[in-house]
Amino acid sequence: MNKLKSYFVTGSLLFAVACSDPSLSTKDDSLSVVEAATQRQCGAMTVLNEQLAADPSLQSRMDAIENHTQKFIQAGGAAVARINAAGKIEIPVIVNVLYRLAEDNISDAQIQSQIDVLNEDYNATNTDVTKTPALFSGVVADVDVQFVLAGVNRKYSSKRSWRTNDAMKKTSQGGLDPTDPAHNLNLWVVNNMGSILGYAQFPGGSPATDGVVIAHNYFGRVGVVSPPYHLGRTASHEVGHWMNLRHIWGDANCGNDFVSDTPVAQTSNFGCPSFPHVSACGTDGHAEMTMNYMDYTDDACMYMFSKGQKDRMLAIFASGGARAPIGQ
Numbered sequence: 001m002n003k004l005k006s007y008f009v010t011g012s013l014l015f016a017v018a019c020s021d022p023s024l025s026t027k028d029d030s031l032s033v034v035e036a037a038t039q040r041q042c043g044a045m046t047v048l049n050e051q052l053a054a055d056p057s058l059q060s061r062m063d064a065i066e067n068h069t070q071k072f073i074q075a076g077g078a079a080v081a082r083i084n085a086a087g088k089i090e091i092p093v094i095v096n097v098l099y100r101l102a103e104d105n106i107s108d109a110q111i112q113s114q115i116d117v118l119n120e121d122y123n124a125t126n127t128d129v130t131k132t133p134a135l136f137s138g139v140v141a142d143v144d145v146q147f148v149l150a151g152v153n154r155k156y157s158s159k160r161s162w163r164t165n166d167a168m169k170k171t172s173q174g175g176l177d178p179t180d181p182a183h184n185l186n187l188w189v190v191n192n193m194g195s196i197l198g199y200a201q202f203p204g205g206s207p208a209t210d211g212v213v214i215a216h217n218y219f220g221r222v223g224v225v226s227p228p229y230h231l232g233r234t235a236s237h238e239v240g241h242w243m244n245l246r247h248i249w250g251d252a253n254c255g256n257d258f259v260s261d262t263p264v265a266q267t268s269n270f271g272c273p274s275f276p277h278v279s280a281c282g283t284d285g286h287a288e289m290t291m292n293y294m295d296y297t298d299d300a301c302m303y304m305f306s307k308g309q310k311d312r313m314l315a316i317f318a319s320g321g322a323r324a325p326i327g328q
C-alpha cells in the first residue's frame with residue numbers, strides 16, 4: 001500500500017525523472033544487434049519519453065488516466081466495463097504483418113499461436129503458472145480478458161529493419177495504418193528492430209500510433225521463433241504496457257510500478273533467475289517477482305501477472321477508462 005499512497009506525491013515527477021534517466025539512454029545506446037539474442041530489450045519507455053517530450057499534453061492525459069486508475073482500485077476494482085458470456089472482456093486483435101523476406105511473412109499458424117499465448121497468460125491457464133513460488137501463488141491473477149483474432153493485414157516492405165519511430169504504423173511511410181484503434185488491439189509484426197524485441201504505446205497516446213510492435217521472430221511460439229524469446233511472452237509483456245502496466249522495477253532504482261502486490265525490485269532481471277532472487281531494495285531481504293511478465297526474464301521464466309496488476313489493467317476498460325470503447 002505504501003507504493004500506492006506515494007503515487008500522488010511522486011507520480012507527476014516520474015516521467016520527468018525517467019526522461020533524463022541516464023541508465024535508460026545508456027542501455028539503449030550500448031546494446032548491439034548481437035546482444036539482442038541474449039538480452040531482452042523493450043522499447044516502450046524510450047518511446048513514451050520521446051512522445052512526452054514531443055507532446056506536452058500527453059502528460060496531463062496520462063495523469064488523468066492514472067487518477068482514474070487509482071479511483072477504480074480504491075473503489076474495489078470490481079466495476080469491470082463489458083464482459084462476454086464467459087465473463088471476459090473481449091479484445092479484438094488486428095495483426096499487421098510487414099515483411100521483406102518470406103520468413104518475415106509469418107504463417108497464420110504462428111499468428112494464432114500468439115493469440116493462444118495471450119489468452120493463456122492473461123487467464124492464468126498457461127501450464128507453467130504452476131511454477132509460481134508459494135510466496136507469490138496467492139497473488140497470481142486471472143486477468144479475465146479474451147483476445148480474439150479479428151483480422152490479418154499483410155504488406156511487403158523493402159525495409160531491412162525498422163526503428164521505434166512508428167513508421168510501421170503509417171501507410172504513408174511504408175507501414176500499415178491501425179484498424180479502428182478505439183475498438184481493436186493492433187499488433188504490428190516487423191522483420192526486426194535491431195536490439196529491440198518489441199514496444200508498446202501506453203494508454204493516453206495518439207490513436208494513430210496505438211498498439212504494439214514485435215519483431216517477427218519473437219512473435220508466437222511456432223514457426224520462425226528465436227530462443228530464449230520463443231514462447232510468445234514478448235507480446236504478453238508489451239500488451240501489459242498497452243494496458244498501462246509499468247516494468248516491475250518501475251524504470252528506476254527500486255522504483256514504483258504503481259502496483260501494491262509486486263515487491264519492490266532494484267532493476268530489470270535477465271535470463272532465468274533462481275528463486276529467491278533477493279532484492280537489494282530496502283533491508284528486509286525480500287524476494288523479487290522475477291517471474292512476472294513485466295520483468296525482462298526469458299520467456300520460459302516469466303509466467304504470471306499479479307492481482308494488483310489485474311486491477312490496474314481492468315481500470316482502463318471500466319467506464320471512463322482510456323480503453324472503455326473496447327468490446328462495445
Ligand SMILES: [Zn+2]
Pocket residue numbers: 042043044045237238241247
Ligand atoms: Zn517493457
